[in-house]
Amino acid sequence: MERLTHIITSEQFNRNWLEEEFFPLVEQMEKKVSLGGSNDLIGKRMISFFYEPSTRTRASFEIAMDFMGGKVVFSTENAKQFSSVAKGETIEDTSRILSGFRPDVIVLRTDEEGMAKIAADFSSVPIINAGDGIGQHPTQALLDIYTIQKELGAIDGLTIAICGDLARGRTAKSLALLITKFKNMKVYFVAPDVMQIDETIKDYLRSHDVIVETSNDIREMASLADVIYQTRIQKERGTLVARYEAGKGFYKIDASVIGLMKEKAIVMHPLPRVEEITPEVDKDPRAAYFRQAENGLYVRMALLKMILG
Amino acid sequence: MERLTHIITSEQFNRNWLEEEFFPLVEQMEKKVSLGGSNDLIGKRMISFFYEPSTRTRASFEIAMDFMGGKVVFSTENAKQFSSVAKGETIEDTSRILSGFRPDVIVLRTDEEGMAKIAADFSSVPIINAGDGIGQHPTQALLDIYTIQKELGAIDGLTIAICGDLARGRTAKSLALLITKFKNMKVYFVAPDVMQIDETIKDYLRSHDVIVETSNDIREMASLADVIYQTRIQKERGTLVARYEAGKGFYKIDASVIGLMKEKAIVMHPLPRVEEITPEVDKDPRAAYFRQAENGLYVRMALLKMILG
Amino acid sequence: MERLTHIITSEQFNRNWLEEEFFPLVEQMEKKVSLGGSNDLIGKRMISFFYEPSTRTRASFEIAMDFMGGKVVFSTENAKQFSSVAKGETIEDTSRILSGFRPDVIVLRTDEEGMAKIAADFSSVPIINAGDGIGQHPTQALLDIYTIQKELGAIDGLTIAICGDLARGRTAKSLALLITKFKNMKVYFVAPDVMQIDETIKDYLRSHDVIVETSNDIREMASLADVIYQTRIQKERGTLVARYEAGKGFYKIDASVIGLMKEKAIVMHPLPRVEEITPEVDKDPRAAYFRQAENGLYVRMALLKMILG
Numbered sequence: 021m022e023r024l025t026h027i028i029t030s031e032q033f034n035r036n037w038l039e040e041e042f043f044p045l046v047e048q049m050e051k052k053v054s055l056g057g058s059n060d061l062i063g064k065r066m067i068s069f070f071y072e073p074s075t076r077t078r079a080s081f082e083i084a085m086d087f088m089g090g091k092v093v094f095s096t097e098n099a100k101q102f103s104s105v106a107k108g109e110t111i112e113d114t115s116r117i118l119s120g121f122r123p124d125v126i127v128l129r130t131d132e133e134g135m136a137k138i139a140a141d142f143s144s145v146p147i148i149n150a151g152d153g154i155g156q157h158p159t160q161a162l163l164d165i166y167t168i169q170k171e172l173g174a175i176d177g178l179t180i181a182i183c184g185d186l187a188r189g190r191t192a193k194s195l196a197l198l199i200t201k202f203k204n205m206k207v208y209f210v211a212p213d214v215m216q217i218d219e220t221i222k223d224y225l226r227s228h229d230v231i232v233e234t235s236n237d238i239r240e241m242a243s244l245a246d247v248i249y250q251t252r253i254q255k256e257r258g259t260l261v262a263r264y265e266a267g268k269g270f271y272k273i274d275a276s277v278i279g280l281m282k283e284k285a286i287v288m289h290p291l292p293r294v295e296e297i298t299p300e301v302d303k304d305p306r307a308a309y310f311r312q313a314e315n316g317l318y319v320r321m322a323l324l325k326m327i328l329g
Numbered sequence: 330m331e332r333l334t335h336i337i338t339s340e341q342f343n344r345n346w347l348e349e350e351f352f353p354l355v356e357q358m359e360k361k362v363s364l365g366g367s368n369d370l371i372g373k374r375m376i377s378f379f380y381e382p383s384t385r386t387r388a389s390f391e392i393a394m395d396f397m398g399g400k401v402v403f404s405t406e407n408a409k410q411f412s413s414v415a416k417g418e419t420i421e422d423t424s425r426i427l428s429g430f431r432p433d434v435i436v437l438r439t440d441e442e443g444m445a446k447i448a449a450d451f452s453s454v455p456i457i458n459a460g461d462g463i464g465q466h467p468t469q470a471l472l473d474i475y476t477i478q479k480e481l482g483a484i485d486g487l488t489i490a491i492c493g494d495l496a497r498g499r500t501a502k503s504l505a506l507l508i509t510k511f512k513n514m515k516v517y518f519v520a521p522d523v524m525q526i527d528e529t530i531k532d533y534l535r536s537h538d539v540i541v542e543t544s545n546d547i548r549e550m551a552s553l554a555d556v557i558y559q560t561r562i563q564k565e566r567g568t569l570v571a572r573y574e575a576g577k578g579f580y581k582i583d584a585s586v587i588g589l590m591k592e593k594a595i596v597m598h599p600l601p602r603v604e605e606i607t608p609e610v611d612k613d614p615r616a617a618y619f620r621q622a623e624n625g626l627y628v629r630m631a632l633l634k635m636i637l638g
Numbered sequence: 639m640e641r642l643t644h645i646i647t648s649e650q651f652n653r654n655w656l657e658e659e660f661f662p663l664v665e666q667m668e669k670k671v672s673l674g675g676s677n678d679l680i681g682k683r684m685i686s687f688f689y690e691p692s693t694r695t696r697a698s699f700e701i702a703m704d705f706m707g708g709k710v711v712f713s714t715e716n717a718k719q720f721s722s723v724a725k726g727e728t729i730e731d732t733s734r735i736l737s738g739f740r741p742d743v744i745v746l747r748t749d750e751e752g753m754a755k756i757a758a759d760f761s762s763v764p765i766i767n768a769g770d771g772i773g774q775h776p777t778q779a780l781l782d783i784y785t786i787q788k789e790l791g792a793i794d795g796l797t798i799a800i801c802g803d804l805a806r807g808r809t810a811k812s813l814a815l816l817i818t819k820f821k822n823m824k825v826y827f828v829a830p831d832v833m834q835i836d837e838t839i840k841d842y843l844r845s846h847d848v849i850v851e852t853s854n855d856i857r858e859m860a861s862l863a864d865v866i867y868q869t870r871i872q873k874e875r876g877t878l879v880a881r882y883e884a885g886k887g888f889y890k891i892d893a894s895v896i897g898l899m900k901e902k903a904i905v906m907h908p909l910p911r912v913e914e915i916t917p918e919v920d921k922d923p924r925a926a927y928f929r930q931a932e933n934g935l936y937v938r939m940a941l942l943k944m945i946l947g
Contacts, residue, residue, distance in 0.1 A: 053431055063675075065704065075408065075423075079405075079427070079430055080430060082402060083374070083376075083403055087431075093700060093701045096715060097405060107870070107910050109912070113909065114910075116928050117928065118697070120935075121697055121701050122671055122935065292416050292422060293422065310429060313429055314426075317431065362740055387712070388712040388739055392712055392739050395683065395711040404713075601726065601732075602727070602731065603725065603726040603727070622735045
């Protein structure tokens with residue numbers, strides 16, 4: 021198995037790695053959890069360093085470590101506000117100092133695009149990018165692509181509708197970049213104009229033979245999509261909400277949208293969701309988002325094993 | 330031993346369980362701590378999820394887990410402000426997702442009455458209510474009743490004066506409800522009118538043959554009480570303080586109040602205390618509140634063992 | 639080996655202890671980390687209780703515990719804002735209650751001078767002062783003096799320039815007090831007048847035969863110093879910054895200052911640094927501050943072993 025060093029972007033993974041190494045290892049991890057865990061990472065130490073809070077991501081990384089016998093030796097959930105970061109320390113210094121405390125891996129959530137890469141350049145141990153501002157969130161993208169594979173059995177040829185605040189949400193971007201690893205893909209970006217995904221992303225997809233279309237009404241392609249990937253309107257990330265609410269179009273997943281979908285299609289969401297998916301959808305077997313969240317545990321276990329095992 | 334699932338309210342426990350199972354197990358736990366702990370919960374995982382901070386409760390649960398060989402695999406102390414909760418996630422979703430990360434138990438402090446019950450309905454693992462807003466705090470009530478039993482040797486027939494902000498403090502309510510499990514009990518509620526305990530609580534107590542009286546001067550019944558249970562004026566819970574301070578009556582426990590008390594009576598307090606008990610009281614052997622706090626460790630160990638053992 | 643109880647001040651350590659016990663043990667700890675850690679503190683429990691955040695100090699203590707097989711059973715990083723402290727609890731009560739939860743040691747960062755001493759008086763287990771407001775930070779001083787010993791081979795006869803906000807920075811004070819344990823020492827305090835170190839510290843040093851001088855230009859003694867100990871202008875500690883910025887003098891360590899220094903001299907900093915040392919200095923072998931930070935891990939391991947081993 022190829023040893024991973026840093027995990028910084030979605031693009032760093034190729035299809036062969038995904039299918040030959042990653043997907044099978046994630047499946048193994050799920051089985052290991054069912055058996056109570058493993059001792060694969062005994063003696064390994066993680067620092068979990070979050071500039072801004074993220075229940076789901078931090079919890080799944082820290083619990084993943086425990087399920088393999090490793091330890092979280094230091095954890096902070098709001099370093100931007102509280103720690104030396106608040107005192108003006110640079111990411112270069114933070115990375116040098118944290119790695120100087122001799123952990124085996126540092127899981128890092130930052131608030132500015134590109135910081136994970138800089139941290140990796142100055143760290144003496146592997147860095148995992150757990151989200152860098154409006155940059156990327158590669159482990160989320162990996163759990164997303166794993167969920168699609170697991171739910172639908174294959175990825176080539178799928179039509180994926182990605183909805184929500186695509187201008188600022190790193191989740192959508194990271195997933196879109198990973199989709200380029202597969203064949204005959206079609207992606208619909210569904211968002212108000214002010215929240216549409218960056219042109220450079222669309223160009224990148226097209227240059228990798230992905231068919232790209234945009235829309236501002238989820239009902240238009242609900243019947244065509246194999247995956248509807250809904251994302252949250254990120255109130256804490258800016259003032260686009262008002263414009264979103266005023267924006268023409270239709271973005272909410274409710275029973276009427278589900279009614280239009282294929283029987284074997286699925287609805288995903290990186291969570292937390294607020295009102296973008298109504299609770300009535302939860303009971304439909306196509307609602308895959310809670311299974312997706314649980315996959316986050318197995319995916320992070322697999323990644324940690326690839327880095328530390 | 331009957332297996333516990335969720336711990337949500339004080340009322341869910343009956344006298345037989347308290348006396349035959351709970352009290353003896355707590356005593357065992359104290360002995361185990363003196364011997365350095367146990368391995369009873371090896372391989373068990375706790376998520377400690379607090380919407381709002383609580384040093385004492387969170388510390389005693391997390392340390393309890395360690396004294397039995399279990400692990401706290403994820404802990405957050407201010408989820409209301411920091412986590413997905415701040416982004417608007419519902420307790421239903423939070424509960425589903427956290428339990429999807431496969432812990433064996435979730436200790437949950439929330440900020441609204443009834444949330445612990447909802448969390449239990451949506452969780453695939455046991456939930457322990459570590460306080461739900463102005464709702465209940467059942468594990469506090471259990472450590473309170475255990476302290477009374479341990480300090481005074483029996484509970485039937487006691488006179489208990491409960492003082493402070495009874496309108497909003499969940500501690501007083503949870504203890505009062507637990508008192509109904511015993512015989513010939515008398516409860517004085519000592520508070521300014523604006524902070525008196527809810528009529529429905531008084532009615533519930535009376536319907537269970539508890540004699541209930543109210544007062545606004547702790548000195549009136551200091552000589553009659555076997556237990557004076559003082560509580561904190563919760564400044565962070567509202568603006569009642571000004572009215573309290575303006576309120577006629579006497580609520581502070583000082584040397585003069587201690588001087589009125591029976592020789593074998595005790596003073597309790599869920600802590601933290603601010604000015605409701607003056608420091609001069611600390612040295613009196615009747616000051617039971619620090620012993621009470623320590624009992625919190627043994628009580629949480631017993632509860633975790635009943636759920637996970 | 640003499641058993642340590644509380645660690646409260648720099649003055650409590652004598653030269654013999656430093657040279658015969660402490661320095662050799664720290665060296666051993668560094669070797670143990672290289673070998674993956676030890677089991678010296680198996681079964682030992684630490685409470686890590688910080689009134690205010692400190693990434694470096696908290697991380698190094700918690701990771702130190704893990705490298706020796708001990709456990710951090712409870713950790714809080716902002717108790718001043720979040721915990722019972724915020725509700726008005728006194729340090730006396732906090733100390734009594736935390737020690738009642740039966741840890742083997744409590745690492746305590748507080749925000750007022752003298753609180754660590756009070757905590758020790760009311761605790762039934764050892765307290766380690768991890769900084770008490772503008773008071774002291776003795777474990778920082780110990781890692782500083784260890785770093786000087788390790789980098790320069792000996793301490794007697796050195797000239798040490800201590801720069802920055804000396805009026806409020808506890809680091810400078812704690813180090814200065816430790817310097818009195820050695821012979822033929824010379825200390826320059828380099829700061830604007832409004833930030834100069836307290837006269838009582840200077841008097842204390844002089845009464846212990848340390849030669850003391852002050853300056854407001856680091857360039858004046860850069861060529862004379864064996865150690866330049868730079869400290870941060872603590873923006874969060876008050877409004878002195880404006881005056882500092884307006885103050886005449888020169889305090890920044892940049893390439894021009896390095897150019898003046900002896901070949902074997904070193905630059906230290908307790909970190910985090912903001913602009914007091916320019917990044918160009920980092921690559922110079924005399925820049926010892928990242929090695930100094932790493933020493934914090936080994937020093938805290940040694941101290942924990944002396945208290946708990």
